[in-house]
Amino acid sequence: MTDSERTESEAPGGWGAGPLREPGARGRRFDAAVRDYLARYPEATVVALGEGLGTGFWRLDNGRLNWLTVVAPETAAVRRMLLPDGARRRTVARAVTDHRWLAAVREPQRGVVVTAPGVLMRLPPPAVRALLAVCAERFPGGALVFDVLPRPAMALARRAAGPGGGRWPGPVRWGLNRAELPRVAGAHPAIVAVREVGPVRAPHGPAEWLRRRMPVLGALTPLVCEVRFAAAGSPRRASSAVC
Structure with a gap:
């Protein structure tokens, strides 16, 4: 094993071989969607x-993927210091809305899956549409996984944040109800499927039981969604409603 391979296989930053912290329920949905994509495209690039x-x-x-982290320049400097780039792992210092980060994706024909936890809900709707459209255009056969608050929950989040923003990391600007998911496809003709990523564990556990007994909770629970893009050369549908 080379030094580069050893660095990639160890715990981040050389902090030892202890297990990484298990993600929460929403994080498990993101992980499941990425694993599903990698099962089909094992050499894909994951853009976080x-x-x-x-x-x-x-x-x-999986030993074959490439990983691209896109963060603001000030965050990129800290990440590179604590989690130095590796042979298959790079950090790009760009704002999410600065679409020049797309040029950093090497060999997109091997597959690209973009993850955006907590990102799209903090963008204004025109920026959401622009990001979906540019990814659909540039990454044929790719996918984008994001989370979003239903509109009632978005209203509550805004109220909780208050004029000063409260504890929230940024204003919630975009919301989407489950019934509105099909509208996301209207952002670009190359978007061929939009689906909600369901629970990964304990589908009949306490949280799911409560959601079924109290439908109002479903209207307040964040959605994790996957958007799939048409493969190169595939027919595109006509644009319709937009998100």
Whole structure:
């Protein structure tokens, strides 16, 4: 094993071989969607938008993927210091809305899956549409996984944040109800499927039981969704409603 390979297989930053922290329920949905994509495209690039100091690479690495973390320049400097780039893992210092980060994806024909936890809900709707459209155009056969608050929950989040923003990391600007998911496809003709990623564990556990007994909780629970893009050369549908 080379030094580069050894660095990639160890715990992040050389902190030892202890197990990584298990993600929460929403994080498990993201991981499941990425693993499903990698099962079909094992040499794909995973683009983690706004990842911060996340350690998804070490949870999801199959030994063949490439990982691209896209974060703001000030965050990128800290990440590179604590989690130095490796042979198959790079950090790009760009804002999510600065679409020049797309040029950093090498060999997109091998597959690209973009993850955006907590990102799209903090963008204004025109920026959401622009990001979906540019990914659909540039990554044929790719996918984008994001989370979003239903509109009632978005209203509550805004109220909780208050004028000063409260404890929220940024204003919630975009919301989407489950019934509105099909509208996401209207962002670009190359979007061929939009689905909600369901629970990964304990589908009949306490949280799911409560959601079924109290439908109002479903209207407040964040959605994790996957958007799939048409493969190169595949027919595209006509644009319709937009998100």
